[in-house]
Amino acid sequence: MSRWQLQPDAITSVLTAVEGDLETMNGAWSAEALDAVSASMSASGPVGADVQSALTAVLNSQGERLAAMGGRVSAGLVGVESAVNCFEAGQEEMLEECQTHMVASAGSGDFSWWYGYERPAGAV
Numbered sequence: 001m002s003r004w005q006l007q008p009d010a011i012t013s014v015l016t017a018v019e020g021d022l023e024t025m026n027g028a029w030s031a032e033a034l035d036a037v038s039a040s041m042s043a044s045g046p047v048g049a050d051v052q053s054a055l056t057a058v059l060n061s062q063g064e065r066l067a068a069m070g071g072r073v074s075a076g077l078v079g080v081e082s083a084v085n086c087f088e089a090g091q092e093e094m095l096e097e098c099q100t101h102m103v104a105s106a107g108s109g110d111f112s113w114w115y116g117y118e119r120p121a122g123a124v
Contacts, residue, residue, distance in 0.1 A: 008084050015077055022073050029066045034059055 027033065037059065041052035101113045 006084065006087055008088055011080065011084050015080060018073065018077060022070060022077075025066060026070055029063050034063065 038052070038056060041048060041055060044052065105111050105113065
């Protein structure tokens with residue numbers, strides 16, 4: 001690839017959707033949600049005690065996995081957001097640097113910044 005082809009607006013849209021999904025997942029596995037499931041299972045009485053115990057173990061196990069996954073998703077969101085911000089800032093810095101050198105070259109006739117130390121054949 002000869003140049004960057006990032007679309008910051010499209011990336012931001014995807015990140016926003018992922019953040020929403022993460023919030024939904026976190027809400028579904030929140031302590032309150034798990035307590036509500038446990039309370040519902042308690043209503044089954046002694047007959048469902050074994051089922052309640054097994055279900056609680058499964059939910060706790062999955063809750064730990066989902067918490068770890070949520071942490072990785074959050075880290076990924078921060079990383080991508082930072083990368084996009086750096087890309088956008090880099091674009092602005094490159095533009096400013098190019099404009100500065102363009103004006104300087106136009107005034108002095110020195111195009112060495114553009115071509116390095118070697119001027120291509122035919123360069124002024």
